[in-house]
Amino acid sequence: MRFDILTLFPDMFSSPLRGSILGKAIEKGIIQIRTINIRDFSLDKHQVVDDSPYGGGQGMVMKVEPIARAIESVKSQNPSVRTIYLTPQGKPFSQDLARKLSTQPHLILLCGRYEGVDERVRELFIDEEISIGDYVLTGGELAAMVLIDAVSRLIPGVLGSDRSAEEDSFFNFLLEYPQYTRPFDFRGRCVPEVLLSGNHSAIALWRRKEALKRTSLKRPDLLAKANLSEEDKTLLEEILRGNSMDDCGLPNRD
Numbered sequence: 606m607r608f609d610i611l612t613l614f615p616d617m618f619s620s621p622l623r624g625s626i627l628g629k630a631i632e633k634g635i636i637q638i639r640t641i642n643i644r645d646f647s648l649d650k651h652q653v654v655d656d657s658p659y660g661g662g663q664g665m666v667m668k669v670e671p672i673a674r675a676i677e678s679v680k681s682q683n684p685s686v687r688t689i690y691l692t693p694q695g696k697p698f699s700q701d702l703a704r705k706l707s708t709q710p711h712l713i714l715l716c717g718r719y720e721g722v723d724e725r726v727r728e729l730f731i732d733e734e735i736s737i738g739d740y741v742l743t744g745g746e747l748a749a750m751v752l753i754d755a756v757s758r759l760i761p762g763v764l765g766s767d768r769s770a771e772e773d774s775f776f777n778f779l780l781e782y783p784q785y786t787r788p789f790d791f792r793g794r795c796v797p798e799v800l801l802s803g804n805h806s807a808i809a810l811w812r813r814k815e816a817l818k819r820t821s822l823k824r825p826d827l828l829a830k831a832n833l834s835e836e837d838k839t840l841l842e843e844i845l846r847g848n849s850m851d852d853c854g855l856p857n858r859d
């Protein structure tokens with residue numbers, strides 16, 4: 606998968622995308638990331654890329670021409686590339702949307718700055734607007750990195766085993782079950798015995814129950830979207846009846 610990132614700050618992408626899993630995926634050629642400096646497409650002798658808003662008001666607006674040329678420079682190589690604009694006005698980013706985007710071979714990510722882009726950029730060039738959350742950033746770059754990270758790890762070969770993406774939180778709209786590793790007992794807090802039982806069906810049941818419990822406590826809104834089996838519904842009733850102890854005989858903290 607290829608990402609062409611249109612930005613005024615290409616250096617912001619150097620380290621975050623070079624470390625760890627994404628860095629290896631880039632080395633393996635599974636994903637390609639290219640940053641394109643919008644300023645390079647300004648024909649203005651001072652390479653101006655922003656201007657004051659018509660009608661007055663705060664801040665500056667990104668000019669349409671440099672962005673248009675930058676997008677068309679990519680489209681001249683691949684006319685079918687989809688262009689995404691990261692903006693608070695966009696569709697809320699989600700695991701589901703990440704999964705959909707991970708099927709695309711090539712994406713342009715437009716990172717806004719200042720008060721945003723001239724409206725004609727939207728009208729003429731943007732296929733999809735995506736927001737990473739209801740708050741205002743200084744620029745779309747961090748949002749683009751979030752999107753690249755969440756999408757890339759769903760591409761086969763990026764994560765150690767593709768199975769791990771299937772066990773993600775939100776994979777089927779449930780939060781992930783509690784994870785434990787050594788030591789067994791930390792300051793009197795023990796690892797649930799079932800996890801050491803070797804009984805895989807009992808472990809799977811415990812994990813399912815914990816995922817349901819956690820989701821019903823922390824994100825009940827997700828339960829409505831989760832495709833719950835009949836067994837899940839029975840487990841949920843048990844959970845809502847609320848009678849479970851932890852393995853040190855202590856009442857469950859959560």
Ligand code: 4FV
Nearest residue numbers: 691692717718736737741742748
């Ligand atoms: C944003 C978000 C975001 C708005 C003004 C950039 C900033 C500045 N992008 N999800 N939330 N963008 O706050 O994607 O141009």
